[in-house]
Every structure is written in structure tokens, then in C-alpha cells.
Amino acid sequence: MQSVFTFSLPSVLFFAIMKGKRGRKENCRFMSYRESIRVVDTTLRDGGLVNDFKFSDDFVRALYKANLAAGVDYMEVGYRSSKTIFDASQFGAWKFSEDEVISKVIGEVNPAIKLAVMADVGRCDFKNDIRQKKESPISLIRVATYIHQVSDAIEMIEDAKEKGYEVSCNLMAISKATPSELRVALDMISKSNVDVIYVVDSFGSLYPEQVRNFVKVYKEFAGKTGKKLGIHAHNNQQLAFANTIAACCDGVDWVDATYGGMGRGAGNCYMENLIGYLHNSKYDLLPVIQFVEEHVKALKNSKDVWGFDIPYLLTGISNQHPRAAISYIKEGRNDITSFFNELEKSE
């Protein structure tokens, strides 16, 4: 199946004949197979921010099957939020992603895919709500932190590592951080027992060149302690996929994507684009597009709204949280000029 979706011979020849040592290296970068690539499906978690995590059990099971068939490495089933902090009656099950619920809905986990949950600093009662790995269907704990919470994040990272999990750390809102803050945070995280550190474009404000610059800085710290790097992008400027493959070209191995780009606001890197791009026979595009056509488009045609639109573009360009754009769209406003001016004032 994969065979047709490769480059035509002329294109390949074209790159093959490019001259110069540096040229050669760059030209084949995007075509190279890397065993170390890990695709992480974050549809239920980032997509859950669109519908308050109210996915049907059938949707979750079909997604799990699609991921398995597509060769996706990790499936993030949702947040592991604390029920003492959030009112469970307001959300679907995947806001909390309790071990029992995961096992009930998905059943025994096929070893070909690993499950993950995200644990936000300050919103997860990790000491009580994250068990020993051997008692849980989860393999990976994804700790999400703002830069000022890094000490707390490290406590969570070490707790999860001690319990036997793989652990990644999503350092959020870096486009608002000062260079020295960022370096201190990266130094601390890279000295922890975390396995993967993510470059996260929380506001969808970054251009590919900026992502590459961040990757360079992350590598400086992660390289010293042997950590892997990941990329989590948002589509405010229609650059989620471009930013993901830019990072990927520069050696970032862990790549987040969602089916149909489902995710908060403008959404994320589309899984169908990513799988179509990866030159790796492990991944199969057909199950991905089948899932989007059969399941995601139905959600998209319902009241669940996500994807590129002008208000998200504006919060992206102005490096702001998308919450103002989400409200604008939710309220059905159509006074874009006022919105434009409001953003300017809020800067």
C-alpha cells in the first residue's frame, strides 16, 4: 500500500545529483528512515479539550484499532486529572483516564502500542492517582509544566520514574519565556530522570526557523544527559505539520499528531500528514485516512469546532494563548475588527 506514496524517480534523481557535502546531507534528510522515530497520537487528550473529553467508547476503541493498524507507537488516552480539583460530572472519562476505565474500554493492551496519559503540574494528585507501572495499563506519563513550575514537574517526573514508567516532559509556552529562564529550566529537566523533553509550541506562534532554533538549544542540554527530544505543534498559522517535520529533520524523534488535527483551538499536526511524510515502512497511511473519514469528520460536522481560522491565526501571530479566539468562535461573534483591536490591547 505504501508503495505509491513515495517520490517519483525524477525527484529522487534530482536530489541525488545535488552537489556539495552539506547539500547532500540536507537533501536526503527528509527521506531518511529513522528507527528512533516515535509517533504519539494525542487525539483523545488534545482533542478532548475541544469536547470536554466526551468521546464515546466506540470512538476510543476504533481509534485504538486505527493506531495499531497504522503502526502508531504511543496513544495518549487523556489527562490524569484529579477528581478533587475537577468536577467529574462536567467532563468525559478521558479528563481523568483512570486505569480501570482504560482497561474496561480498551481491554488488554497489544504490546505493539503503548498507552500514555498527560499529568499537568498542579492538576494531578500524582502520589495517589498514579500507581506502580505494573498495576497500570499505562506505559508513559507525560508531565506538562509551565516554566515557573519546573521544580514541581521534576518531583512528578521522579515519582513516575520510581514507579516504573517511561516519562516525558512538555515544557509549555516557551515562546513567552526569556532565554535565561529557558536555559535554567532545560538544565534542570535534562538532569532529571526524564526520558524525553518536548519542544511545545503552545500558542502556534512559531515559524519553522524558530522551531529549529529552539531544537538547537534543547539539543545542547538534552545531548549532555542523553535525553530524547519531542515536538508538539499547534496549527494557528497552518504550520503544525511544517514545524513538526522541521524538528524531525533536525533530529527530533518523538512526534505528536492527532487525527484530522483535532485539538484545542486551531488544532495540532494532522496524523494523516505526518504518516504520509514518514519514510518508514513501519507506518501505514490507509488506516489513518479511514479513521478520519469514518469517525473524525462526523465529530467535525457536529458542534465540536477546531481547526485553522482567522481568530486563531491572530492569537498565533501575536504570541498569545488561544483562549480569546476560542471564546470568539464559541460565542459565534463575527466582529473581527473589534477582536483584532482587543488582542492589541491585551498585549
Next chain:
Amino acid sequence: MQSVFTFSLPSVLFFAIMKGKRGRKENCRFMSYRESIRVVDTTLRDGGLVNDFKFSDDFVRALYKANLAAGVDYMEVGYRSSKTIFDASQFGAWKFSEDEVISKVIGEVNPAIKLAVMADVGRCDFKNDIRQKKESPISLIRVATYIHQVSDAIEMIEDAKEKGYEVSCNLMAISKATPSELRVALDMISKSNVDVIYVVDSFGSLYPEQVRNFVKVYKEFAGKTGKKLGIHAHNNQQLAFANTIAACCDGVDWVDATYGGMGRGAGNCYMENLIGYLHNSKYDLLPVIQFVEEHVKALKNSKDVWGFDIPYLLTGISNQHPRAAISYIKEGRNDITSFFNELEKSE
């Protein structure tokens, strides 16, 4: 107005402190102001392929005003097709873009913006239908050619130059060309009197790295004879904007875009993204987003279908003309698996 849509101080500092000579050059590339940038609005021409060029006069006038207010340099009003080849009753006026019609709808052209038409090799009776520049509201003739038609294209280029126009050349479907064909074509075109040579991703099949590789080859030829370069991208893989700014970073000055990305199949680079990106006080984002909200969204909600979708992704990935995807969507098909298999067979 432009003030809010710039980078936050931390980001700027972040790039400012990056080390290394090469690093510095690359890091400021996307922030640099270039007087030589020319933004070309191709909404009526590429967007006309979506609705058979049936735009209302009000739409055209509002678009012209938006372009003027936004600082857009050129507005392509449509094709200059031959009425002996195409049945005029089947199309709106902008398939033919006759000088009289342009003058009637737009009136006298403000010197702050120039008008353009596209003339396809073999579809334009250029000797009769393109007058002397001084008798026409048009400033720029954009000659579009496949690689095997380059001799004919050069005849058209020279004819238009003799008549007094600026002339650009769009060399189409280069992702299917062999490297030697491409070099011969570029050699011929760059030795003509053309002003601008366009890198065109006709099938939306190219990744940013590939675009950069093409730009390098185009520069090799264009550099020798002092031609400018342009970029015309399609959004099959959601990379039209990313490919446009990648080319722009590498010194391509002429950049095509359409409001709301309106264009054949998956559409083009979005004008709102492009203007939001350009660090040039000449351009203003607000009139662009106002036009999209007031005029383009209404078209999009009507029967005129364009924009990223799975079938276009598949023709893009497999480096094929989007016509199969356009038919799939027009026919309201929902058998994506069959479509996937059909594409494989047609390769």
C-alpha cells in the same frame, strides 16, 4: 495596527543571543525586511478555477479595495484565455479578463497596485488578445507553461515584453520533470527577456526542503541573467504557507497568495498568513482579514469547495495532478479506500 503583530521581546532576545556566524544569519532571516518583496494576489485566477471564474462585480471591486488597503503589489484578475478555444458562455468574465471588462469593473487603476493576467501557452491568442501595454490596464503578463512548451512560452514572453509589459513565467509541474529537462528549460527561460521566474508546486507535493533545493537550482540560472524569482504553492499537504516562507527566506522575492487560500483543489498559500508573516510595514493585515470574513467565507459556505482535505493530501503525497481528488469531492464520494487504490493504479 501592525504593532501588536510582531514578536515578543523574549523571542527577539532569544534569537539575538544565538551564537555562531551561520546561526546568526539564519536566525534573523525570517525577521528581515526586504524592499524587494512583491506580494501577488491570485485569488481571482487560481480561485476562479473553483467557481469557473463566476465572481460578482462587487466581489472583484471589494477585493481590489482590500488589496490596495493591504499594500498588495499585484492583483491577478484572471486568465487571458482565447474565446475561440473556450466557450465564453461556460465561464465567468475572469476566464478571459478582457481589458474593457477590467476597466469597466475596476475603473481607473490606482498606481499603488498593478494588475496582472495569466496567459497559458496554447490557450491564449496572445498576438491578437494582448495589446500594447499603453492601451491596457494590465501591467504584468504571467506566462504559464509546461516544460515541453518552453519554446512557445518564450515566444509569448518576448511578444509581451515587446508590447511593454512586465513578464513572469510559471514553469508548471516541475515535480514530474527530470533534472536535465528542468535545467534546459531554466537555461532557456533565464536567457529570455522575462523578468521573474516562478517555482511552482503544481501538485502540492513538495516539502519545504525540496522547495529550497529547487530554489537553489533556479537561482543558479536566474542569477546569471539577473532574473527575479517567485513562488506559487498549493496546500495539498498543508504546506503552501510553509513552502512560501521557506522560499522567501532563501531570497525568493515574488510571493503568490490568495484570500482564504481560495484556489484549485486544496487551494493556495493564504494571504492572511503571508501578510501576517511579512515583516514589512508596507503591508497591513486588517484589510485582509476583513475581506476574508466579509466575502470569502460566504463563498466557502456556498457550493464552491476548496481547501485541505484527505483526497488532495493523497494526490499531493503521490505527486499527481489533483484532478482525481477534485472529481472525488465533486461527486460526493465517500469511499476513500477505493480512491486510495485508484491512485495507486494510476501511478
